[in-house]
Amino acid sequence: MSTYSGWFVAQRGHPSKALELRTGLPIPTKIPKGHVLVKVLATALNPVGHKLIAVVPNFVLGGSHRVPEHDVAGIIVDPNGSHFNTGDKVFGTSKWVGTLTEYAVLPSSCLADVPPNVSAVEAAGMGIVIATVYQGLVEQAHLKSGQTVFINGGSSGVGLSAIQLAKSMGCKVVATASGKNKDTLLSLGVDEFIDYTQAPLVEQLLSKPREPKFDVVLDAVGLPDPALYLNSKAYLAPNGTFLNVGVYPNSLTAARGALRQLSEGYVRPSWLGGVPQKCIWLSVNFGTKDMENVRDLVAKGAVKPMVDSVYSFDRDGVMKAYEKMMSKRAVGKVVVKVAEE
Known part of the structure; x- marks a missing residue:
């Protein structure tokens, strides 16, 4: 019987304590309808991944049989009657199936062919x-040529993609x-760079009146500091859109407090200190059309995936990958290479 190895969330906590590598797992032979078997070549970590491992009780997310992470690139091993063929190189994202593993059974609807111009x-x-960036800027904010977009967190994976698309x-x-x-940001065409370490970001924005104001604010940092939205009347156009695509803080208490402030700012009338501009907390879809949109953007060169660092699939590599992600110093994606192409 052919076997494989995979990482599992054994308990809540820091990845070094919570994750365990299990070996000798039988490669699935019975694949549910609408799913395919993928040999994983690489998976990317996301900021919310380690937060879920640390904060959310394990039983809530499926118990000790849960595989972490959701971004993947791999090769179709069993197309199971889908539109894919054996040997097709695919990429995608699954909301419910983990991908930090050598083999994964994934919905065919969350995958698309890898563009020829990327590894x-x-x-x-x-x-x-x-x-996230396409659905936020194009489908939700309806960004148009000639408009101005403000991107908070420009060196994050979302931020770098948003800069290129805009x-x-x-x-x-x-x-x-x-x-x-x-x-790095200027090389991607950023017209104006703001160093958030020089002074509080909102303070910097308020000190320099904007005319015209931003048409879209995309906040890739999110809940840790709701001040960007609560003060946005000063720099976001009256008919502009505030897009929040950032992740939750490290604690549930901080998350609840920030959500309360955002909610109060949104529902209050402006004469009581409310914020009149539209605020969208983006919920992203990962269906066939969504992955095809991603593929097409990359294939035509509108967005080039940016990788910060690559780590091995063994314990030393995976732990280093999570440490890099948790350091908040990654510029682009942190990737675990599972197998050779």
């Missing part, structure tokens, strides 16, 4: 961030990051 390592990190659409981009990442 499996690059493709592994495309699904979540580029789908520039490909003919938009002006203002983005934040720490000073060490200034050259």
Whole structure:
């Protein structure tokens, strides 16, 4: 019997304590309808991954049989009657099936063919961030050529993708990051760079009146500081859109407090201190059409996947990958290479 290895969330806590590598697992031979068997080549970590491992009780997310992470690139082993063929190289994102494993049974609807101009390592990190950016900027905020978008967290995976997509659409981009990442963002075409380490971000924005104001604010940092939205009347156009695509803080208490402030700011009338601009907390879809949109954007060069670092599938490599992700210093995606292409 052919076997494989995979990482599982054995308990709640820090990845070094919570994750365990299990070996000798039988490769599935009975695949549910609508699913395919994928030999995983690489998987990318996402900021919410380690937060779920640390904060959410294990039984809530499926118990000790849960595999972490959801971005993947791999090869179809069993197409199971889908539109794929054996040997097809695919990428995608599954909301419910973990991908930090050598083999995964995934819904065929969450996968698309890897574009010819990227490697499996690059493709592994495309699904979540580029789908998030496209659905946020294009489908929700209706960003148009000539408009100005402000991107908070420009060096994150979402931020880097958002910068590239906005520039490909003919938009002006203002983005934040720490000073060490200034050259990277400018190389992608950022028109104005703001170093958030020099002074509180909102303080910097309020000190320089904006005319015209931003048409879209995309916050890839999110709940840790709701001040960006609560003060947005000063720099977001009256008919503009505030997109929140950031992740939750490290504690449930902090998350509840930030959510309360955001909610109060949104529902209060402006004369009571409310914020009149539209605020969207983006919920991203990962269906066939969504992955095809991602593939097409990458294939035509509108967005190039950016990889910060690549780690091995063994314990040392996976733990180093999570440490890099948790350091908040990654510029682009943190990828675990599971197998050779």
